[in-house]
Amino acid sequence: MVGKRVVSFAFVSLGSVVNSFKQTWSAVCGDLSTPTFLVPAGMTFLLSKVSFSGPCNSSILVQIDGTIVALNNLLDTDGNYWINFEHVDGLAINGSGKIDGQGEIWWNCKRSANCITAPNALSISGGSNFTLSGLDFTNSQQKHIGMYGIVGVQVHGINITAPGDSPNTDGIYIRSCQHVTVSNSTIGTGDDCISIGNGTSDVNITQITCGPGHGISIGSLGEEETQATVEQVHVSTCNFWETQNGVRIKTWQGGSGYARNITFENISFTAVYHPILIDQYYCNGDYDCPNMATTKSILLPLLFCFACMVVKTSAVQVSDVHYIRATGTSSSDMAISLNCSQTTACTGITIDGVDIQPADASVKAASFCYNAQLTTTNDGVVPEISC
Helix, strand or coil: CCEEECCCCCCCCHHHHHHHHHHHHHHHHHCCCCCEEEECCCCEEEECCEEEECCCCCCEEEEECCEEEECCCCCCCCCCEEEEEECCCCEEEECCCEEECCCHHHHHHHHCCCCCCCCEEEEEECCEEEEEECCEEECCCCCCEEEECCEEEEEECCEEECCCCCCCCCCEEEECCEEEEEEEEEEECCCCCEEECCCEEEEEEEEEEECCCCCEEEEEECHHHCEEEEEEEEEEEEEEECCCEEEEEEECCCCEEEEEEEEEEEEEEEEECEEEEEECCCECCECCCCCCEEEEEEEECCCCEEEEEEEECCCCEEEEEEEEEEEEEECCCEEEEEECCCCCCEEEEEEEEEEEEECCCCCCCEEEEECEEEEECCCCEECCCCC
């Protein structure tokens, strides 16, 4: 085994730290014997934007036991990542260390509307059989972890923290990935704890503690009238603490495709504002968006005028969604909301053993259902719901 140890240069030169990481990557990527890229314990590395590319000659272990810290300025990016790994098969990133995005400067820029986007702290794209475990992630510039186009993902035993009001700081974002497991992790951020995006299938999420944040979300899907697909998602044994949402499916009006074969099972809510939510009128953070119509112009040659025809919007088809044993409290009066598309009904929705009480005993919890084909079981649903 080749054990490449990254050496601190006491920050005499920022470039020396970046170059040390790059040189170490070059050595391990070219090695034939499953090498280790070691970030040693007890050391802190101030790291600017860096990308590590494959393909490599063997699987690689990146062992992070020290602390990696981002530069505290807005100039250190020309893309959508801070630390990037791409096209590396058999990549494992493990350790007891910390990755600190120092995101507050980016959050303030977004709040002042001077920044539209920011880099993700850790981005992994392409490749197969990726493993991530043990690390602490904190205060990302935008998403803490983004995974794109990977076949075979195991994420286990990580911690992610950012303030509840930090914008767009999703914990884990998964897009165009297959065969994904995320387990035994604690996530508290200013956006989705876990978000499952377009092109993703066969996802198992279990034993996650989420809060603060926006819950575990499928989507958003179908933005700007695009086609999107998500299927075979199983979320189980997860706890939500004072989050904005619990388990959510969110789609934009005008999209197409499907979100199907989704199960939420053994879920616990504590003072969650929207514990169970299907929102097919999503519009970038707002609730209760109107049912928008599209307008087509038709030329009538004989009259030399235009007439307009209103057409109802399409939507991503939501089907075969199951809520099984979900209990706890809601901090709003709307514990369950199934707000499905006017033109594309949600089908095959089942609710079994759901009991959500108001966090405030003076408030009566309610439910809402629109255009969903819903089945409830003999175990009952609290609050009662009908479509």
